[in-house]
Amino acid sequence: MEVTVKEIVSFYESIGIKYRITGEEDVSVHSFCPLNALKSGSVTWARHLHKIPIEKMNEVHRKESLILVAEYGEELAGAEFPVIYAENAQRAFFLMTERFFGFLNPENRERKIERTAVVDTKQIGKNVYIGHHTYIASDVSIGDNVTIMHNVTIEGGTISIGDHTIIESGTTIGAQGFSYFKGLDEREICAPHYGGVRIGNHVKIGANNTIIRGCLADTVIEDDVKTADLVCISHNDLIKQGAQITCGVMIAGSTTVGEHSWIAPGAVLNNGVNIGENSYVGIGSVVLKKVREGHKVFGVPAINID
Known part of the structure; x- marks a missing residue:
């Protein structure tokens, strides 16, 4: 599934999460990843920007795309990729992944009683x-x-x-x-x-x-x-x-x-x-x-x- 920065922030608006953006709103991704295992075409998040591997993230973005969700009030210099600064970045990130990628979560299983129960x-x-x-x-x-x-x-x-x-x-x-x-x-x-x-x-x-x-x-x-x-x-x-x-x-x-x-x-x-x-x-x-x-x-x- 492809999702753009614009779609992510529209979702944040709908649930009342305060945010601001740097970078292009039409950048899209089709997956997610942790900060320590970056991959192109993905969205990731960070709580503390002083630990950000900025050069590696720019390199990953150049190959395809990368979006970062970071803590509102922080500021990341030198980013070539879009950054969405959101209140409570962890919460904002996982609410977003459930909204757009929730079909990948095994907890979202069919409601039933298994035959061996x-x-x-x-x-x-x-x-x-x-x-x-x-x-x-x-x-x-x-x-x-x-x-x-x-x-x-x-x-x-x-x-x-x-x-x-x-x-x-x-x-x-x-x-x-x-x-x-x-x-x-x-x-x-x-x-x-x-x-x-x-x-x-x-x-x-x-x-x-x-x-x-x-x-x-x-x-x-x-x-x-x-x-x-x-x-x-x-x-x-x-x-x-x-x-x-x-x-x-x-x-x-x-x-x-x-x-x-x-x-x-x-x-x-x-x-x-x-x-x-x-x-x-x-x-x-x-x-x-x-x-x-x-x-x-x-x-x-x-x-x-x-």
Whole structure:
């Protein structure tokens, strides 16, 4: 598909993105590329112009064409190719690629239930995709525009999944947690898990996550939460709106992760810890106590680094 600078900025106008242009508006491209793998006939983007390989980009443009989307307010000298300066260049770039090249995105798949999926629930919204070899129990409710990929298991207690949520392959939701007490015969008995799991709207659950159902109440993942791959969320955890949890994070039970907080790869959050909103937990940290709102912690054990 061919798209011109003029068409791109017309799209930005239609969605209210502030921009300005240098260079010719009739230059067209038919693909996209990252800045570190430039190719002719493509559009790319950059957040920081001081890292721009300007001579190489001019060379690529001379072969066919190149368009750059850059941060509004920046200024790039010596560019022979068109530059579109747009507010929040990353957002502007990917909204544009979805508009003009969205047919290449495998996430934009046909809405259907694959024939190898086993789906016992009748509570399924509109425009839902359920992948191969996925099992969904009868007490699960699924909202509209939900994508559940392959080899996912969702069962155990009452589980609800909100609208526009994506669950990647290999994830288990609703399993019983690890909580034991000694019985009358002194043998270890797993505490009953009577609760369920509540997942909000616009949530992204990465591949091979484990989300444990609650013990006496539900495990809750609020709207706009994003998890990367290999994350474990335990019983009775509360993950608040907009929190981002990256690869390999382990969250013990009854923990609260505050709104819009960031948990870096490999971090471990101890049982019952409260992570304040807009806080940051550094890579590989072991958090043993409360993190106050807006603070940054790092280390083993994690300490404040503000």
